[in-house]
Amino acid sequence: MADNIFSKWKEGLERTRKSTFGRIATMFGATEIKADTWDELEELLIQADLGVETTMRLVKKLKTQTSELGLTKSSELQQVLHDELLSLLKVPEQLPLDGISPAVILLVGVNGSGKTTTAAKLGKLYTQQGKKVLLGAADTFRAAAIDQLQVWADRLGLQVVAGQPESDSGAVAYDAVQAAIARKFDIVLIDTAGRLHTRYNLMEELKKVHRVVGKAMPGAPHAVLLVLDATTGQNALHQAKAFQEAVHVNGVILSKLDSSARGGMAFAIQQELDLPIYFAGLGEKPEDLTPFDPEAFVNNILLNQN
Ligand SMILES: Nc1nc2c(ncn2[C@@H]2O[C@H](COP(=O)(O)OP(=O)(O)OP(=O)(O)O)[C@@H](O)[C@H]2O)c(=O)[nH]1
Ligand SMILES: [Mg+2]
Secondary structure, three states, X not given: OOHHHHHHHHHHOHHHHHHHHHHHHHHOOOOEOOHHHHHHHHHHHHHOOOOHHHHHHHHHHHHHHHHHHOOOEHHHHHHHHHHHHHHHOOOOXXXXXXXXXXXXXXXXXXXXXXXXXXXXXXXXXXXXXXXXXXXXXXXXXXXXXXXXXXXXHHHHOOEEEEOOOOOOHHXXXXXXXXXXXXXXXXXXXXXXXXXXXXXXXXXXXXXXXHHHHHHHXXXXXXXXXXXXXXXXXXXXXXXXXXXXXXXXXXXXXXXXXXXXOXXXXXXXXXXXXXXXXXXXXXXXXXXXXXXXXXXXXXHHHOOOOO
């Protein structure tokens, strides 16, 4: 892995490392494994937002492994924990976008989760891969949302299709896809308005945007990515379930991992929802989005503090 990406992961996961996972790492001194060790580990993993189910399953596996391998020192548990944590995270397959032009990606999520920023970051990432990217400003609820995306687009040299504030968001999404077809763009990133997953009308509106995009281009959207704020912890699971019920979510972008001490929810997302995490947000700048790398993630949350 390139040094700068490694340090991005290392810096980005500092808070998560220093909270719960760091305490787990220091717990693994040279002491013997006792009944207390398991209780303490269980407590720390739950605090780290792994979720109760995932924690229970993990601790059970660790116990089995420990007795099978005949481990007696808790320091020996460290490697086993590392490997088991890693096995909870799938290496995400590629998004199913190959050979599709334009590939339409819909970004969804609750208010403030990071959708607009992530649209810009993805725009940069795909541009760097040589793709021609169009942004669709389908958040028509807030006037400022269109400006916000436009500012990012100007900075990154990307084009935007936007409607009037308070115009129909489905119509803007439709226009963006049509424009991308006509002007031969490779990727269309559609930013949608933040919506509380518990609000029926807003979730219905999202379904409509989804349907309308499919009318503009059969098969679209080709990917629906749910942007989840890593600082929300276990509530993210409720959000994800509601969005999954409303539209077909392909996977997750975990934003704000750098602001979060609760990165453990990455495990819960994969284990309890079976959703792959495609990208991680490790900062506010356009270059601070990187493909999710399970190995870098686990290594850096358990990295020794000393
Ligand atoms: N530290 C950090 N901040 C982030 C990250 N991603 C987004 N943010 C910040 O989170 C705030 C909200 O981001 P937006 O992109 O506006 O979120 P949104 O989901 O579009 O918000 P709404 O459109 O209001 O629903 C901004 O201040 C971003 O700079 C990240 O990965 N790390
Ligand atoms: Mg937004």
